[in-house]
Amino acid sequence: MNDADRATDPFDDINLVPNTTEDLLNERQYLDYRSEREHCLEWLLTFGKEPERADGYAKTTVSNRASRMDQFYRWVWEQEDGYTTNLTHDHADGYLRHLAGEESSNAHKNACRKAVMMLYKWRHHRRGADEWEPEITFSQKNQSTTPRDYLTRQERTMIRDASLEYGSIPSRDNTYGDERDKWNAYLAQRFQKPKDEVTPEDWARANSWKIPSLVGASLDAGLRPIEVERARTTWVDAENGVLRIPKEQSSKNSENWVVGLQDQTVEMMGRWLDQRATIDKYDDTDAPWLTRQRNPYQSGSLRKILHRLSEIAGISTENRQLSWYAIRHSTGTYMTREEGLAAAQTQLRHRSPETTMKYDQVPVEDRKNALDRMG
Known part of the structure; x- marks a missing residue:
């Protein structure tokens, strides 16, 4: 050469x-x-x-x-x-x-x-x-x-509460004149449609249960980004309060998984699935959550949601690497703390107990309490 x-x-x-x-x-x-x-x-x-x-x-x-x-x-x-x-x-x-x-x-x-x-x-x-x-x-x-970095127990509650504020707007019936016009302009931009085509249904849609249900399911099940992307409405067993993840749709593709959900999360999922049935972009898909561009959520879009939720909740992200995995790691940390490694292994869908062992640590707030007791 x-x-x-x-x-x-x-x-x-x-x-x-x-x-x-x-x-x-x-x-x-x-x-x-x-x-x-x-x-x-x-x-x-x-x-x-x-x-x-x-x-x-x-x-x-x-x-x-x-x-x-x-x-x-x-x-x-x-x-x-x-x-x-x-x-x-x-x-x-x-x-x-x-x-x-x-x-x-x-x-x-x-x-x-x-x-x-x-x-x-x-x-x-x-x-x-x-x-x-x-x-x-x-x-x-x-x-x-x-x-990786994980949410503390208090931060988990704050993120769950912040999901109820995410993207919320006032009731249409309680807004008039210039204020309603301002919100119509906001909804037109949000839903990418002319302002004069904004409907009462768009107002209701803005206060949907999509993000609260996504956050609740992820906090309870420790959903990986790829599992959010692959999720199906058929996973939801509201009657028994669980997600049933078949092995062919599981991240690790090894076995069927049954993952427990809080009652609050089950209610949120039910409300969202009812609302979802009225939205046209979900007509030809069984994905439970889609972005505005009709795409499944992935790592980048989920990270943006978490950072916006942190901003709403007043959680500082400085000097922290908060990705969607921070939710999963918090679930693993506290499930291990409360119920032991076996429960965490099942809830997080780990094939190997060695993978779960990294969550066998004392959460930071427990260590701080120990320092207080030590004087």
Whole structure:
């Protein structure tokens, strides 16, 4: 390769197929894997950091993480006893559990985790795969595997209460003149329709039970973002106060799950399903919750809801990484505290008790109470 070619080569200084990997592949597998790597790394360099702005990662970042992605592929092949590029969420979750058991620094483990997250980001944006969010991180301070940030018991109540304020508007019957005109303009923008076409039904729809039911179900069941996306109205068994999640729609696809719900949540779900039946965009789907754009909620849109709920509730998000998983981790933490690991394992739908063990910790408010008693 001459200097001119090298200057335009996007993979200069990036080892696409290391010798260790090449030795494992036949010729066709090698060409297939090299193509897979080229597509992925080129996207990361051009779009990976912020796809909407065509802002890619620095070449040094991609180069460092490319080698760790390659290690992940090789680990998957070992588990599957052969070559494949069909990567699943189970592969990624299993790899993190594998890393957790290795005798290596948490800095290394965290770097591997970030590399896998970049790989699945590409798969989501370019291959249409479901988004993946790891449930564990590797703390570099105490060299232990810890869950993400979670909501305290008080914050759980505050978030549930805030869901009743989310997007609410006054009763149409109690507004007149300029005030009603102002709310009509607001609803026109919210529902993307001309102001003169806003109806009394739109006023009622604005105060729907969609967000309260979504938040309630997630707080009780610790729903993962992917489970919110895959949820079906048929999961709801209001008579028995549970969600029945069939294994083919479960995140881990291992068995049927029966998950308990609070009475308050069951009532919210019932009210929302009644309202939902009157909304046209739900006519051809059994998804319980859709965005304004008629799409299922995913990690990004759920994160925005949680941050808006935190703002309504007066919960500071500064110096915290609050994603929808913060709800799930709070459910795991307090279910473990109240009922033990077995109950938390079932409620959170963990196949392995080892996964649930990371919630076997003393909540921060209990530790604060202990300090008070210690004097």
